[in-house]
Amino acid sequence: MYFGYYYYDPTYILVLLGALLCMLAQWKVSSTYSRFAGVRTKSGITGAQAAAMILQKNHIQDVRIEHISGDLTDHFNPGSRTVRLSDATYASSSLAAVAVAAHECGHVCQHQTKYLPLAIRTLIVPLANAGSNLGLPLIIIGMILGMNEKLIQIGIWAFSLAVLFQLVTLPVEFNASRRAIRMLGDYGMLASDELPAARKVLGAAALTYVAGAASSVLQLLRIVLLFGGNRRRD
Numbered sequence: 001m002y003f004g005y006y007y008y009d010p011t012y013i014l015v016l017l018g019a020l021l022c023m024l025a026q027w028k029v030s031s032t033y034s035r036f037a038g039v040r041t042k043s044g045i046t047g048a049q050a051a052a053m054i055l056q057k058n059h060i061q062d063v064r065i066e067h068i069s070g071d072l073t074d075h076f077n078p079g080s081r082t083v084r085l086s087d088a089t090y091a092s093s094s095l096a097a098v099a100v101a102a103h104e105c106g107h108v109c110q111h112q113t114k115y116l117p118l119a120i121r122t123l124i125v126p127l128a129n130a131g132s133n134l135g136l137p138l139i140i141i142g143m144i145l146g147m148n149e150k151l152i153q154i155g156i157w158a159f160s161l162a163v164l165f166q167l168v169t170l171p172v173e174f175n176a177s178r179r180a181i182r183m184l185g186d187y188g189m190l191a192s193d194e195l196p197a198a199r200k201v202l203g204a205a206a207l208t209y210v211a212g213a214a215s216s217v218l219q220l221l222r223i224v225l226l227f228g229g230n231r232r233r234d
Contacts, residue, residue, distance in 0.1 A: 018215030025211035032204035047089035047101035099198035106176030128165030135159025
């Protein structure tokens with residue numbers, strides 16, 4: 001729909017909605033983490049100590065625990081078999097730090113037990129990376145070349161692979177958090193009345209993945225609505 005020299009695209013609301021979801025999720029995780037980063041665990045255990053105990057309890061001896069700079073840069077690198085804990089996690093004895101460390105060790109346990117959704121995600125990583133890098137550029141090139149139908153369709157399918165990766169990531173992250181909460185309780189690292197706080201921290205973090213996946217789905221929907229039928233604009 002045109003208004004003078006300006007074109008109104010009603011599907012752009014999908015992009016704005018996705019951005020709003022991501023902003024709200026980021027606010028939620030930041031506020032929740034900040035709240036419980038100031039609450040010390042009763043046991044006084046640090047993030048690094050919690051990670052070491054979880055690995056020891058699960059008989060995992062080939063994974064190192066390392067310190068990495070930054071805040072909330074925590075991750076497990078399966079290639080180097082390393083759990084890297086950030087400044088806010090490694091030496092901190094806060095409820096937030098211990099919950100995050102346990103979550104990363106949840107991913108280690110997933111690798112150890114060959115958790116199926118994780119195996120699927122790992123399998124599609126190369127395709128998802130290619131789709132993320134090539135999807136939108138292919139669509140744009142297809143538009144420049146006179147709405148080239150084949151190129152646009154390839155771009156849409158490529159972008160779909162990146163969206164699929166984000167969707168498969170959801171059960172992987174949720175499962176790692178469930179494992180973390182269970183281990184924190186079973187191994188006596190957190191008292192029963194501390195577990196709800198850890199659950200809130202990891203639940204807020206999970207919202208970022210949900211929002212990211214929802215944003216990608218909305219963006220894919222917009223692309224399909226705009227170019228799926230390969231209709232020329234008048």
